[in-house]
Amino acid sequence: MLASERTINPHISVDCVVFGFSTNQLKVLLIEREFRDESGKLARDHKLPGDFITINEDLDLAASRTLEELTGLRQIFLKQFAFLGEPNRIWRTTDIEWLNSTTGLEIHRVVTAAYFSLINITESKSEFAINNNASWINLKEVPELAFDHKQIIERGLTHLRKELRHEPIGFELLPDKFTIRELQSLYEIILDCDLDNRNFRKKILKSNYLIQLDEKQIGVAHKPAYYYRFDKDIYENQKKEYLGFNF
Amino acid sequence: MLASERTINPHISVDCVVFGFSTNQLKVLLIEREFRDESGKLARDHKLPGDFITINEDLDLAASRTLEELTGLRQIFLKQFAFLGEPNRIWRTTDIEWLNSTTGLEIHRVVTAAYFSLINITESKSEFAINNNASWINLKEVPELAFDHKQIIERGLTHLRKELRHEPIGFELLPDKFTIRELQSLYEIILDCDLDNRNFRKKILKSNYLIQLDEKQIGVAHKPAYYYRFDKDIYENQKKEYLGFNF
DNA sequence: ATAGTTAGCGTATTTTATACGTTAACTTTG
């Protein structure tokens, strides 16, 4: 069911910045869109997964619904990180016409809630077959996008970096079992810097929510590393105890 | 000019949580409202300064306009900190009727952008004469409020505490010149804890944006303290240099 | 067998946080 077939609220939308990680690259999930360019010709570009909310829909639910409709992804961690309300954030006439033609309404101005999300690409690969308009694009190779979606991605990345420093969200992007080195690479790529492997190990293992498994890497041309898993319960518990006073 | 006399956007509003500080108490700015209770009788309660946005209005500008209209306060630091979109966040029939009667429209559901702000009460006292429906209420004595405004204040306070730990926003609540002890008291009241005066002094003076003035306290029954001022330029400069990597 | 690679442990040094001692400079009180 498309938004245009429901009673939509044409003033408010949600947009999801979904980050993924594979082959040592940070990626973002984009939807291919068909639109008419200035000369009226059919053209294609990309946009974030997003939609108008419906009349009585909760924003968070609208975000997860949208993501599921456009990509088949369900029950994914989604967090609102920004709210964009400049009157002219949609300025291209081609974008306005696209909105009008897809909704059948005359759209004046849209305020949008931006959500960000992290998923492990390899694990959810299969589900993606559901809709092949969605694709993973390397963050460094994101082209010009519809609307102000490129800026939204930029803000989402800033948010991701901030969160990564305070909460152990990196695990969301990795498979269930991973090596410390893989986790470090993830940090290095997201934060765009080099980390000392010995200090990283010390720091990350001090927080005791990383559980070493009995399993080691096999077939690697160096000392094989142990796999670890993330224990969410341990994390949630010690989060409760810590009330966060630095003074 | 009231919102009802303009072309308003009845789906989106702004609400301002304005914190103030005086006589060693953290206060919040509230507007007195007249409404009809369940039995139709006129009653009074309080709400946050807030309003619907108009059709082509920027959210940030709507927030500062609202604050000015309701309190006379101008050019105040305002920052969006949350966006509330639950479909049932306005659930009391008295609130819905109040919205309908003040706007002359039939309001279904309102999504609101919450802003927070800090002001020094003593300095802006005079301007408040402009509108006497606005008053400062001690944060610990906030009564039941209209809509979900009590929850919004709660979230604003959480935000204030978080910000206070990372940015020197405390100065916004103090007069231009202040003693270290006054600043410490402010921290203690906002964070609701005791701080060691010697360590607080060390920590806060290490960041070099506090400038000691030649002036001392007079008439106090103890060793008079030097006054300090906050140098915003120094702060902004060293903020630029620091890119915030903890890893 | 040797070279190349990353894993995983350790140590030494610097920086930052915490706890608390002490004198200085004012007013109030008796």
Added chain:
DNA sequence: CAAAGTTAACGTATAAAATACGCTAACTAT
């Protein structure tokens, strides 16, 4: 007017956290 009470402002000693870097272990590729 001396003594008591108060907070300012500086200092020191200790503990904890961050950083830099050395080294051996365990694997593959040549």
